[in-house]
Amino acid sequence: MNKVLRVAVTEYLTAVRSKAFLIGIIMLPVLMFGGLIVAQLTKDKVDLKDRRFAVIDRSGKMYEAIARRAEERNRNGIFNGQDGADPKQIRPRFLPQVFEKPETESRTVELVLSEQVRAGELFAFLVIGKDILNTKGEGDTEVAYYTETPTFTDLPGWIEQAVNEEVMAHRFTEAEVDQALVKRLTRHTPVKRLGLAALSDTGELIKAKEENKLATFGIPAISMFLLFILVMSSAPALLNTVLEEKLQKISEVLISAVTPFQLMFGKLIGAVMVSLTLSVLYLGSVVFFLARMEMLSLVPVSLFAWFLLFQLLALMIFGSVFSAIGAACSELKDAQNMMFPAMMLVMIPMFTWMPVLQAPSSTFSRVISLFPPATPMLMMLRIAIPPGPPWWEIALAVVLTTGFMLLCVWASAKIFRVGILSQGQTPTFKKLLVWIISR
């Protein structure tokens, strides 16, 4: 068996047999979708303890309305499956109570109620200014909500809405305007978002389809992030394995049997194989789920081909750069320092993907997606956004990136050759350049 292949297969088997690989397979979906799943699972696990709150209604006209609304909410607004047979409480009850001695001097009232909140008798209290219903907004119109638990926003949110609706209703009534009329006149008009109309082959009009959030935002973003994660899970690992071999003096044994280039290239191919394995796993499950949800037609087959091509290019570029860094350094700390600039290149798409997604054919998007280190991910993003960039831009991107990839592999091989057996001080960038241009 060819030595490059031998290195590649060993690298591959070592990687896929490791616990880290298994954990990695599970971690990606967990990271991407775990939040959603946990949110879904814990949706019903809210604290259903009653929220009692005192109301100091200086206007004397608001408490009744608040209490009525709270009662209505507690009866109808806190259960799920009302239409079903088994209503289950999913939100806490809000229980307002009027504060008996509103005449007491305000500072003392606040203090008394604050103590009650601290003692756990109340959850919060509300102070409503006496001129709250003043239509000109003059006088004491302040509404203040006091609590020890400001992170629970449901209650103040509900209160704000309740108070505002009441106040507004009062203002309309004062102005002798019919409530029902106001509602009718101020109703919201939604805007439908559509794609473009087209002609079919038979000359019939194909009506524009309603915009699909998944197709226009979801698929491009997911393809790019998946690509990013796949590259990140394989390329920097090369730095570690190369550095480890160097620190444990394995390199010297290997270099006596294979050339540095064979070693580096074998490792690169191993990393590409690991990454493609992950790719097949993830893309396979994406296809499976899309098929189950009958949304497979949203993803053109060509997208998968582009994905694999850009994955290969990105891995070769960053994989060779990271292995060269591993070979050049003699200490993990130095390697981390040197890794930083390379990491910044990997991260470019992360900093720029939003503007590219918003305006895929802007000058900025075109230029940045033709910058080779960023091309694999950003061009992937642009291709995934319908209708995609013009063909010549894609072709140019592939040519530029392939050229850049060859340059990276060549330069890295030069650094790798000298670095792998060098000991002691980590070279400066100037020294690395000397290594690259040396014979």
Added chain:
Amino acid sequence: MTTAVRLTHVTKTFGAHTAVEDLSLEVPTGSVYGFIGPNGSGKTTTIRMILHIFHPDSGSVEVLGTATSRAANDRIGYLPEERGLYKKMTVKRVLTYYAGLKGMNTADARGLIDTWLERMNLGEWANRKVEVLSKGMAQKIQFISAVLARPELLILDEPFSGLDPVNLEVIHEAIVELRQRGTTIIFSTHDMATAEKMCDSIFMIYKGRKVLDGTLDSIQSRYGEDTIRLRLNGSVDPLKGLEGVTLVRDQGRYQEVRYAGDPQDLLRALVAKTEVRLFEVTRPSLHDIFIRIARPETGEAADHE
């Protein structure tokens, strides 16, 4: 007699530093050749040129009949001074991998690995991870990795360091057997006693230049019979103040001195002063020769590049 390794006027520089200068050397096929020299003197560079890891700036390196390419590397076994094994791999996998890199097919390698592991009393460790092995065991595994692919040329860099006497004996026997089968062995070491015991010829490099090359006998005779090994009853004080005496080494139980003049004169002078228990006129040991050459500055220089 054929030649396994032939270096002809080889020079290798790293930047401003000359690691090896105008070195010519012939290692005959089937011989055991000792490479000695202080740290940083160019031993490792020389070995790496023999392995074609480094290319000389000038001169030529011919190994097993092939010059200037790595074609011969599959026929060379190399045990570097610093051991390198993958900690997370099992013993068997590491050995199969290393044998594979030497061009051996997996089936052949597996059979040989079992034989070697048994021979080194490591049979039960075949499927354990390298990280659980003791230092001595790892050393033996590394040795197996160097000899597994039946090399014609075996380069051993400090093969005995860190071994207990039992394991040392096992490796020693293996080396002797390989030699009997006709393997050419290059043996780099700091242990002069071992070099004296095992090597047919000795090559010493110092500051990048060859300073010794030949059989032990020829080297020793170049330095003549100027060493006197003696033991006195009581302290070594009587030696002090004697004209022409230089103390080479105080071994505790005996002293080695050099005497400028007739040893018999020294003996007479000593007998007059104290009781002499031992007085032997001998040739300098390799150790002494080494120190005589390298004494001026044996400061620990990093074993560069």
